[in-house]
Amino acid sequence: MKIANPPPFMLRFLKWFCKPEYHADIEGDLLELYDRRVEDLGKSKANFYLFIDIVLLCRPGIIRSATFHQPLTNNGMFKSYFIMGWRNLWKSKLYSTLNVLGLTFGMVCFLLIALYVYDELNFDTQHSERDRIYRVITHEKNPNNEATTVAAAGYMLAEEAPQALPEVEMTTRMQRAGRRNLIDPENPVHVQETVTLADEYFLQVFDFPLLEGDRRTALKEPNTIIITEGLAMRIFGRRDVINKNVQFDYMQTPLRITAVLKNHPQNSSFSFSSVMSMATLLNDEGFKREAQGDWASTSFTVYALLREGADPDTVSRKMTRLVHANATLEAGTTLSHSLQPIKDIHLKSAGIADGARNSNVDSIPQGNPVYVTIFSFTALFVLLIAGINYTNLTTARASSRLKEIGVRKAIGAVRGNLIRQFLVESLITTVIAFFAAMLIVALLLPAFNDFVNKKFELFTSAGLRFWAIAVALIIAIGLLSGGYAAMLLSRYNPVSLLKGLKLKTSGDFSVRKALVVLQFTISTVMIIGTIVLFMQVRFLNNTDLGFDKELMVVIDVNVARARSNFEWVKNEMSKLSAVQHVSATSRVPGEWKSIPRIKLKKEGSTGELQTAFTIAADKDFFSTYNIQLLKGRNFQSDADTSSIIINEAAAKILGITDVSDEVTIPLVARNQFFTPIYDDPTTAFGPRVVGIVKDFHFQSLRAKIEPLIITYHYNPIFPIDYYSVKIQPHDIQTTLDKLKAIMVANDEAEPFEYHFLDNQLALFYIEDQRSQTLLGWVALASVVIACLGLFGLATYSAEQRLKEIGMRKVLGANFLSIMALLSKDFLKLVLIACCIAFPIAWLGADLWLQEYAYHIDVEWWFFALAGVIATGIALITVSYQAIKAAVVNPVKILRSE
Amino acid sequence: MKRVQLGEFEEVVLLTVGILHGNAYGVSIKDEIEQRLNREVTVGALQITLRRLESKGFLKSKQGDSSESRRGRPKLFFEITAYGKKALEYSKESRDELWKALPKLVLKLK
Numbered sequence A: 001m002k003i004a005n006p007p008p009f010m011l012r013f014l015k016w017f018c019k020p021e022y023h024a025d026i027e028g029d030l031l032e033l034y035d036r037r038v039e040d041l042g043k044s045k046a047n048f049y050l051f052i053d054i055v056l057l058c059r060p061g062i063i064r065s066a067t068f069h070q071p072l073t074n075n076g077m078f079k080s081y082f083i084m085g086w087r088n089l090w091k092s093k094l095y096s097t098l099n100v101l102g103l104t105f106g107m108v109c110f111l112l113i114a115l116y117v118y119d120e121l122n123f124d125t126q127h128s129e130r131d132r133i134y135r136v137i138t139h140e141k142n143p144n145n146e147a148t149t150v151a152a153a154g155y156m157l158a159e160e161a162p163q164a165l166p167e168v169e170m171t172t173r174m175q176r177a178g179r180r181n182l183i184d185p186e187n188p189v190h191v192q193e194t195v196t197l198a199d200e201y202f203l204q205v206f207d208f209p210l211l212e213g214d215r216r217t218a219l220k221e222p223n224t225i226i227i228t229e230g231l232a233m234r235i236f237g238r239r240d241v242i243n244k245n246v247q248f249d250y251m252q253t254p255l256r257i258t259a260v261l262k263n264h265p266q267n268s269s270f271s272f273s274s275v276m277s278m279a280t281l282l283n284d285e286g287f288k289r290e291a292q293g294d295w296a297s298t299s300f301t302v303y304a305l306l307r308e309g310a311d312p313d314t315v316s317r318k319m320t321r322l323v324h325a326n327a328t329l330e331a332g333t334t335l336s337h338s339l340q341p342i343k344d345i346h347l348k349s350a351g352i353a354d355g356a357r358n359s360n361v362d363s364i365p366q367g368n369p370v371y372v373t374i375f376s377f378t379a380l381f382v383l384l385i386a387g388i389n390y391t392n393l394t395t396a397r398a399s400s401r402l403k404e405i406g407v408r409k410a411i412g413a414v415r416g417n418l419i420r421q422f423l424v425e426s427l428i429t430t431v432i433a434f435f436a437a438m439l440i441v442a443l444l445l446p447a448f449n450d451f452v453n454k455k456f457e458l459f460t461s462a463g464l465r466f467w468a469i470a471v472a473l474i475i476a477i478g479l480l481s482g483g484y485a486a487m488l489l490s491r492y493n494p495v496s497l498l499k500g501l502k503l504k505t506s507g508d509f510s511v512r513k514a515l516v517v518l519q520f521t522i523s524t525v526m527i528i529g530t531i532v533l534f535m536q537v538r539f540l541n542n543t544d545l546g547f548d549k550e551l552m553v554v555i556d557v558n559v560a561r562a563r564s565n566f567e568w569v570k571n572e573m574s575k576l577s578a579v580q581h582v583s584a585t586s587r588v589p590g591e592w593k594s595i596p597r598i599k600l601k602k603e604g605s606t607g608e609l610q611t612a613f614t615i616a617a618d619k620d621f622f623s624t625y626n627i628q629l630l631k632g633r634n635f636q637s638d639a640d641t642s643s644i645i646i647n648e649a650a651a652k653i654l655g656i657t658d659v660s661d662e663v664t665i666p667l668v669a670r671n672q673f674f675t676p677i678y679d680d681p682t683t684a685f686g687p688r689v690v691g692i693v694k695d696f697h698f699q700s701l702r703a704k705i706e707p708l709i710i711t712y713h714y715n716p717i718f719p720i721d722y723y724s725v726k727i728q729p730h731d732i733q734t735t736l737d738k739l740k741a742i743m744v745a746n747d748e749a750e751p752f753e754y755h756f757l758d759n760q761l762a763l764f765y766i767e768d769q770r771s772q773t774l775l776g777w778v779a780l781a782s783v784v785i786a787c788l789g790l791f792g793l794a795t796y797s798a799e800q801r802l803k804e805i806g807m808r809k810v811l812g813a814n815f816l817s818i819m820a821l822l823s824k825d826f827l828k829l830v831l832i833a834c835c836i837a838f839p840i841a842w843l844g845a846d847l848w849l850q851e852y853a854y855h856i857d858v859e860w861w862f863f864a865l866a867g868v869i870a871t872g873i874a875l876i877t878v879s880y881q882a883i884k885a886a887v888v889n890p891v892k893i894l895r896s897e
Numbered sequence B: 001m002k003r004v005q006l007g008e009f010e011e012v013v014l015l016t017v018g019i020l021h022g023n024a025y026g027v028s029i030k031d032e033i034e035q036r037l038n039r040e041v042t043v044g045a046l047q048i049t050l051r052r053l054e055s056k057g058f059l060k061s062k063q064g065d066s067s068e069s070r071r072g073r074p075k076l077f078f079e080i081t082a083y084g085k086k087a088l089e090y091s092k093e094s095r096d097e098l099w100k101a102l103p104k105l106v107l108k109l110k
Helices: A008-017 A020-041 A043-056 A073-091 A092-119 A154-162 A229-236 A285-292 A311-326 A369-396 A398-410 A415-452 A461-488 A494-498 A506-542 A561-563 A566-573 A621-626 A638-642 A648-654 A732-745 A755-763 A766-800 A802-812 A817-850 A859-889 A890-894 B010-021 B026-037 B043-056 B083-103 B104-108
Strands: A133-141 A146-152 A168-183 A192-198 A212-213 A224-228 A245-248 A254-263 A275-279 A301-306 A334-341 A550-554 A580-586 A597-602 A609-617 A629-632 A643-647 A686-695 A707-711 A723-726 A754-756 B061-068 B074-080
Touching: A008 A020, A020 A043, A020 B026, A020 B043, A043 A802, A043 B043, A073 A415, A092 A369, A092 A415, A092 A461, A092 A766, A133 A311, A146 A755, A154 A168, A154 A285, A154 A301, A154 B043, A168 A229, A168 A506, A192 A224, A192 A461, A212 B104, A224 A229, A229 A254, A245 B043, A275 A550, A275 A638, A311 A334, A369 A461, A369 A506, A369 A766, A398 A461, A398 A494, A415 A461, A415 A638, A415 A766, A506 A755, A506 A766, A506 A817, A550 A732, A550 A755, A561 A566, A561 A732, A566 A723, A566 A732, A580 A609, A580 A621, A597 A648, A609 A648, A609 B104, A621 A754, A638 A643, A638 A707, A638 B043, A643 A648, A648 A686, A648 A707, A707 A755, A723 A732, A723 A817, A754 A755, A755 A766, A766 A817, A766 A859, A802 A817, A802 A859, A802 A890, A817 B074, B010 B074, B026 B043, B043 B061, B074 B083
Parallel strands: A192 A275, A224 A254, A609 A707, A643 A686
Antiparallel strands: A133 A146, A133 A301, A133 A334, A168 A192, A168 A245, A168 A301, A212 A254, A224 A275, A245 A254, A550 A723, A550 A754, A580 A723, A597 A609, A629 A686, A643 A707, B061 B074
16 A cells, blocks of 8 residues: 655654654554555645644644743753863963963954054934934136135035025025134133134024024024034033023124033034024125125035935035036136035045134044054054954964874764864953953053043943954954864874874964964064154154244234234234244134135236145234245345245246346136225236245145245235244243233233244154054054064974984083974064065055155165064074073983873 | 543543543544544644543553564553543533523524
């Protein structure tokens, strides 16, 4: 008789859910019934009924409990893994220490750098609509084909976009109009604040947290202002200042405080401390009229909140069309808009000028994406080096654990057990190292904060996500580095292990060698990077800039009287014995605010207009800054109003070879810097060149020396803005007090804002300096970690070869030859690493140095030094073990066998 | 004999196991009930009741030899325990009490 078989999946299903102790007889019943039904009803019906029966068997009493199939013994195994892992670590203290130390170093570096990088990458992400907020960028090309990209747009674009474009939900405008004293009228303390203006939607697009006030109405009314708690503390000494009045010293009406903002977090591109309502300006008819025709200016920073799912490219094209439909552009000018996500403002704004601000307002500080990338990679590399260390040390020690593995296998451990055991071991090491690293990070954090100028706290500032990522990555590294060893060690055949056969580890050893090479390659690249950075920063700070920057106090002109009455101020200052020179200028060499540019050409020349930077100065400028006059003469008197002095670069592009040539400065290209002093703004300014000065670096060394026009302080282009005071080196504080007294005597509202020029110049390169130090430390750590690994390997290899060394000594080998025997393997690896590292480092350094117009050359000795350092450290590390092995008495080693 | 309450189906199963005396296993119990009482019994309902009765102590089970007709799967034979018998008796007595208490008239009305 043919036996009909039920579909196997049904029985498997039954077996899967049924309690094991019930399974056999229930299945028996079912099968008995099944056979009977097949006879009576046929196979398909029998199948159907079987299926129904099985489904109806899915009842709580019959379904087994979910955890039941986990044999309890597994937990016991894990406990055993932990105990064994712990004992193993404890037994070989040297290797465990090396492992933990290496991992700890790696993690400390990784965590610190990761904190920094994470912060840089998460700028401006505190707003809830961050993914929908964009900054409007204007790309403009004037008839001379000069392109500008500015993060600003016109008033009306922001006004009309939400109505005209369905994708735009809301827009807001912001403007930084200049710097003024903001005071409590009842108790005036003169401190300069940036005058920031924004419209009523500002607090709706962005959710800056408010301590007090209503987000929707705070900026609606004219003559209202919102301030941050920090500013509130500074002006009033308390935070509950809502509805109190403050006043900018140039305005007639006081401003009512309608909201108090929390201070900005450190990862915010916004740094304003107060925002005045734009409605305040709209009271002014002139502003109103101008604003209503303003489609194509770059006077406002416009932020747009797009609707869900809107495509920024499409929207920006529509914005461009909207502007073109309404604005009449100058012939030959092209204009288009693009939208930049706000999270890109910090790192991806290269080539975008920060617009809508007065020239005396600092631009938004930018992050350097190059450094962020470099740091991310170094952080990962250091962690990688530490992981490699672990792998190397563990596999190197494999043979001392072969017996253990053999016995384990012989009494029934399958490969999975052994792998798990090794993984648990590496996990224990990782966790110990992690806690040690956390402790060290916590200790180092204050110093690190000082150094990178941030305010990290261990758990609050980076947030849960950061720690989740960091912990996951670290555990992954732990498992990965333990994983290779686990795979390798659990592979061997137990019989050969127990017979005491030596391992054929050639394959494994070459992997280990490759890993050592990798470690040292990375370390050497970092060493070279540090050297290059160090040399470049030193070069930047020590290059002769062509002017005197030491002991130069630069005092800002912040009140009108300091400008109009400058002759008196200068005179008073020069009377002080500690003051060597005083000069009044519009900008200073090494300027940190923007230097205005003008267009000009040589009189009678038919060529194109040339662009040059401009500084207005008095006749003491050159003596104060010790700038060398090559040809012609200095300014002499007020008759020099239309005299200019140019630098060599300007002389070159203008084609001026001798003094007394006349140049024409026609209407300057459209920008906010130009304020003509003549009644007729179209009148060209035709000054005469009276002198040529030697080129000096009036900008950062990243840029080439550009053409520069120095005009007389009374000139149609720009008024004076600074006093530069060259002082004597002794008793600086007293001198500063005296200078302040003079300024205050001139105008009591004087806030006395001053800088030391050399400090300001150093700020240009602070990022580089910081990176140099950071990279230096990381390089050090990576070398130390690599050396810890090397030390472990050397120790191990010396141990392995003790017998060989004993024999050799007996046969007459001397100390040096034994040293050489033990060291040369490792040295070879380090040398190979150097050979790989040099070209990589050379390429990287060259690429980075291109950012600077003035930079050092990459010289051969950088590489030589790095090579010597890497080899030297490796040699010292290895030789400790080599010497130990070489001086041991051979009798002691050989006796025992 | 407190708190011994047999459900209707439980009682049926328990009685059937008694009837089958010595040959009571899943399929035979199912067949017996279906024949005598003319009602459908699913394997699931039967099995869960058997297990419940066993866990309450009314039944005990014994694994039989594997048999050819069941493709080598063993039969699990059930037997009533003394406790199970008591439970049945108690159940019957309590019903009888109730029957006795029932006024004759009520029945005649039918």
